[in-house]
Amino acid sequence: MIWHYLIRRLFLLSFVFFALTCFAFSLGHLFPGDPLVNFSGISQPDDELLPVLVQQYRLDDGYLQQYIAFLQRILQGDWGLSLASQQPVLFELTQVFPATLELVAYALLISFVLGVPLGLLAAIKASHWSGRVISTIALLGYSLPIFWWALLMIMLFSIGLGWFPTSGRISVLYEIPSVTGFMLPDILLSGQTYWQAAFQDAIRHLWLPAFVLATYPTTVMIRFTRDAMLNVWQQSYIKTARAKGLSRSQVLYRHGLRNAMLPVMRQLGLQFSTLVTLAMISELIFSWPGIGLWLLDSISQRNYPAIQGGLLVISSLVILVNILMDVLHTLFNPLARKQANG
Amino acid sequence: MPKPLISRSLPTALLALLLAACQPDMPAEVRSGLVYCSEGSPESFNPQLVTSGTTIDATSRQLFDRLLDINPDTGEFKPALATHWERREDGLSYTFYLRPDVQFHQTDYFSPSRPLTSADVRFSFERIMLTEHPFHAVSGGDYPYFQTVDWANRVVRIATPTDDQVVFYLRQRDSSFLSNLATDFAVIHSAEYAEQLIEQNQRQRLDTHPIGTGPFKFREYRKDVFIRYYRHGSYWGEPSQLEQLVIDIEPNNAKRMARLLTHECDIIAYPRMAELELISKRDDVRVQQQTSMNVGFWAFNTSKEPFNNSKVRRALSMAINRDAILQAVYFDQAEAATSLLPPTSWGHNPTLLPVPYNPEAARSLLAEAGYPYGFSMTIWAMPIQRLYNPNATRMAEMMQADLARIGVRASIVTLEWNAFRRQLRQGEHDSVLLGWNADNTDPDNFFRPLLSCNGVDSGTNRALWCDPAFDALIAQALLTDNQTIRRSYYWAAQQYLAEHLPLLPLAHAKRFQAVNHRVEGVGINPYGGIDLSTAFKRPDKDTP
Numbered sequence: 001m002i003w004h005y006l007i008r009r010l011f012l013l014s015f016v017f018f019a020l021t022c023f024a025f026s027l028g029h030l031f032p033g034d035p036l037v038n039f040s041g042i043s044q045p046d047d048e049l050l051p052v053l054v055q056q057y058r059l060d061d062g063y064l065q066q067y068i069a070f071l072q073r074i075l076q077g078d079w080g081l082s083l084a085s086q087q088p089v090l091f092e093l094t095q096v097f098p099a100t101l102e103l104v105a106y107a108l109l110i111s112f113v114l115g116v117p118l119g120l121l122a123a124i125k126a127s128h129w130s131g132r133v134i135s136t137i138a139l140l141g142y143s144l145p146i147f148w149w150a151l152l153m154i155m156l157f158s159i160g161l162g163w164f165p166t167s168g169r170i171s172v173l174y175e176i177p178s179v180t181g182f183m184l185p186d187i188l189l190s191g192q193t194y195w196q197a198a199f200q201d202a203i204r205h206l207w208l209p210a211f212v213l214a215t216y217p218t219t220v221m222i223r224f225t226r227d228a229m230l231n232v233w234q235q236s237y238i239k240t241a242r243a244k245g246l247s248r249s250q251v252l253y254r255h256g257l258r259n260a261m262l263p264v265m266r267q268l269g270l271q272f273s274t275l276v277t278l279a280m281i282s283e284l285i286f287s288w289p290g291i292g293l294w295l296l297d298s299i300s301q302r303n304y305p306a307i308q309g310g311l312l313v314i315s316s317l318v319i320l321v322n323i324l325m326d327v328l329h330t331l332f333n334p335l336a337r338k339q340a341n342g
Numbered sequence: 343m344p345k346p347l348i349s350r351s352l353p354t355a356l357l358a359l360l361l362a363a364c365q366p367d368m369p370a371e372v373r374s375g376l377v378y379c380s381e382g383s384p385e386s387f388n389p390q391l392v393t394s395g396t397t398i399d400a401t402s403r404q405l406f407d408r409l410l411d412i413n414p415d416t417g418e419f420k421p422a423l424a425t426h427w428e429r430r431e432d433g434l435s436y437t438f439y440l441r442p443d444v445q446f447h448q449t450d451y452f453s454p455s456r457p458l459t460s461a462d463v464r465f466s467f468e469r470i471m472l473t474e475h476p477f478h479a480v481s482g483g484d485y486p487y488f489q490t491v492d493w494a495n496r497v498v499r500i501a502t503p504t505d506d507q508v509v510f511y512l513r514q515r516d517s518s519f520l521s522n523l524a525t526d527f528a529v530i531h532s533a534e535y536a537e538q539l540i541e542q543n544q545r546q547r548l549d550t551h552p553i554g555t556g557p558f559k560f561r562e563y564r565k566d567v568f569i570r571y572y573r574h575g576s577y578w579g580e581p582s583q584l585e586q587l588v589i590d591i592e593p594n595n596a597k598r599m600a601r602l603l604t605h606e607c608d609i610i611a612y613p614r615m616a617e618l619e620l621i622s623k624r625d626d627v628r629v630q631q632q633t634s635m636n637v638g639f640w641a642f643n644t645s646k647e648p649f650n651n652s653k654v655r656r657a658l659s660m661a662i663n664r665d666a667i668l669q670a671v672y673f674d675q676a677e678a679a680t681s682l683l684p685p686t687s688w689g690h691n692p693t694l695l696p697v698p699y700n701p702e703a704a705r706s707l708l709a710e711a712g713y714p715y716g717f718s719m720t721i722w723a724m725p726i727q728r729l730y731n732p733n734a735t736r737m738a739e740m741m742q743a744d745l746a747r748i749g750v751r752a753s754i755v756t757l758e759w760n761a762f763r764r765q766l767r768q769g770e771h772d773s774v775l776l777g778w779n780a781d782n783t784d785p786d787n788f789f790r791p792l793l794s795c796n797g798v799d800s801g802t803n804r805a806l807w808c809d810p811a812f813d814a815l816i817a818q819a820l821l822t823d824n825q826t827i828r829r830s831y832y833w834a835a836q837q838y839l840a841e842h843l844p845l846l847p848l849a850h851a852k853r854f855q856a857v858n859h860r861v862e863g864v865g866i867n868p869y870g871g872i873d874l875s876t877a878f879k880r881p882d883k884d885t886p
Binding site: 084085087095154158159162165166167168171172173174175194197287289294297300301302 | 372375377561562564565566567568570586588590592597600601603604605606757758760761
């Protein structure tokens with residue numbers, strides 16, 4: 001049954017989260033300084049507060065009790081205060097995390113829109129010059145170091161041509177209150193008279209970082225779509241479909257693409273952690289106020305509660321997406337479904 | 343075979359988006375705003391609590407006013423919140439007459455019910471001097487500038503005979519008193535706002551959500567991202583032409599420069615000196631320059647072995663090739679320092695010579711002091727770019743190489759700015775590369791914060807040098823108004839420093855900022871933070 005498979009995945013998920021929280025918890029003790037400060041983020045607790053905190057964090061008890069107290073706090077949403085700003089870490093995360101999701105989502109969108117058709121084309125015209133050019137470009141894009149590529153794009157499009165700004169999500173002169181944390185919906189919700197200009201400005205800011213970040217997943221998409229398509233094209237059911245008299249494009253879309261997309265989807269899940277890493281680098285270069293920039297700032301500021309929270313959120317995201325992609329792959333793929341059930 | 347729809351429509355769609363993207367059409371609210379790109383986040387929004395230039399630039403002149411100001415051209419005092427003032431014959435009390443109808447900021451967290459009165463002035467200064475004051479301990483209870491000038495002991499009492507008169511009673515004559523009131527730290531807060539915060543039990547908001555009388559009012563702040571100010575509509579002085587002022591925070595020099603070139607920043611703080619020549623050739627950028635009252639120095643931790651030995655300090659100083667540093671770090675945009683005081687100060691002692699560069703002599707001096715084989719030490723290099731030291735890490739690397747020639751093994755320590763300051767304060771360093779920007783014209787502003795015993799406690803004296811003979815010299819200089827007599831004390835003090843070298847003065851730098859060609863009216867103040875209230879943007883003729 002498919003339920004068995006899902007339950008097994010759920011078990012795996014809970015084990016991974018257990019390991020993750022253990023790691024995050026141990027950081028509080030491994031970081032230099034007082035564990036109380038590392039967990040709470042209150043840099044100088046006064047004499048009244050100190051015993052309350054020690055009690056609340058169970059710091060006089062064994063590690064197991066401390067860990068349980070830590071888990072309870074995480075679940076209750078008490079992630080401590082940021083040492084740098086003295087604001088709740090969870091609040092800051094809700095401010096920066098959507099920015100990263102937004103950037104990654106648009107980059108993925110670009111890579112789908114560009115990568116799948118180009119990959120298809122490269123497969124169909126595998127021996128034609130156009131197919132070879134696409135494959136070469138894909139390989140080139142795959143091997144480009146993103147920081148160098150990003151700077152090159154800034155040099156060309158921002159400083160050289162002056163088409164796009166170099167940093168941020170929107171010109172700081174536009175005042176857009178954060179409601180959802182996602183810039184484009186927030187602009188629509190802001191009710192400002194200049195929302196149209198602000199929207200255009202946000203798109204202008206989005207272009208370069210999204211394009212640079214999309215480079216890697218697009219090339220992955222091209223390569224895997226091409227390989228999968230070439231592989232599928234050899235299958236006997238394609239020959240059968242052709243023999244039935246279906247046209248080339250009908251076979252391509254109905255039988256070819258759907259089956260070819262399965263391994264691509266799986267790859268995307270596997271590549272997601274790389275994508276998040278690249279997103280952090282892009283955020284740094286384009287001063288995109290997302291979780292990556294926030295986490296890097298926190299590391300240079302020795303802001304331990306923020307590092308803990310940031311790691312927890314990023315690794316949870318990567319694990320969730322991985323498992324989600326795995327589950328989707330199984331649901332859509334009859335062969336894998338069969339294997340999953342043993 | 344029909345072409346797939348997606349590959350047909352894609353290029354068109356992309357092109358359309360691209361074209362839409364490169365037509366910026368800014369609405370009026372946005373056009374009349376100014377973006378100042380600064381080099382770091384402020385530590386607080388209350389200038390009373392800090393000495394760092396980054397915080398002062400971001401807050402002091404934009405949000406607040408002082409009782410009096412210094413005219414940057416003449417160096418003389420001019421009225422601000424006080425229209426005029428009187429000093430009693432014996433110099434022990436000063437009476438200030440306040441300007442009528444000065445309005446505090448109206449924001450979404452505070453609505454003032456009355457204009458400025460003497461109670462506000464009293465509140466602002468009593469917070470600093472009275473330990474039992476309800477706000478004294480809020481935000482740490484440290485007032486570094488006021489602690490270095492020994493404010494709490496020098497001012498006995500503040501009286502408010504009427505709503506528009508404030509009287510300061512001093513313990514002894516203090517010729518630097520008015521200068522201290524004119525610094526960027528001596529800002530006036532609202533006592534009414536403070537009362538409201540006590541009721542709401544949110545006292546710390548006085549320092550995070552400021553209310554002042556300055557040309558701009560606080561709107562929002564996102565740490566490490568930006569600060570947004572609106573124009574203060576009922577400002578007592580000339581109102582700003584800017585609807586809003588945004589301080590965009592970007593610690594990376596290269597990125598700040600890039601944003602100036604793409605016109606995302608209208609003004610950038612601290613352009614890299616290496617790039618000044620390059621950008622001054624562009625039509626859309628102007629470079630402003632002014633000599634400024636500052637000094638970059640190398641301070642030794644004189645509370646530690648072997649730096650408590652003046653021979654060791656002299657030997658280390660002689661090992662440093664200062665000309666190479668001036669060229670590589672300041673790009674020759676600075677003067678070699680012979681004394682703590684810059685030559686533009688009236689107290690500067692012109693008879694002093696710079697410490698000579700002589701590794702041979704340094705080596706033998708070190709042997710004489712008992713270290714023939716040298717020793718290991720740390721050089722702390724501040725992580726941010728300041729005027730007086732545009733690149734401390736580079737400087738430290740050069741000094742490391744110079745010191746290796748006399749057998750001293752130096753390692754470089756650099757941390758994030760706030761952590762750096764915190765650990766300096768704990769005296770963990772052997773030596774540190776820092777500097778000082780004058781807050782007013784008075785020479786006392788260099789000596790007392792940087793090298794007095796009071797400066798050790800308040801954390802501005804990074805040499806941790808406490809010498810009663812030196813303290814006596816600079817204290818005596820404050821007892822008279824006669825500039826000739828004061829100068830003789832300061833000359834003696836500088837001579838004394840040249841002999842003992844608790845710190846090695848390196849350079850006096852010129853101040854630069856790069857502005858967009860459309861921006862006018864930015865004042866560089868040689869005595870303190872930047873003033874953006876007079877800045878405005880000319881309309882761009884190129885875009886409709």
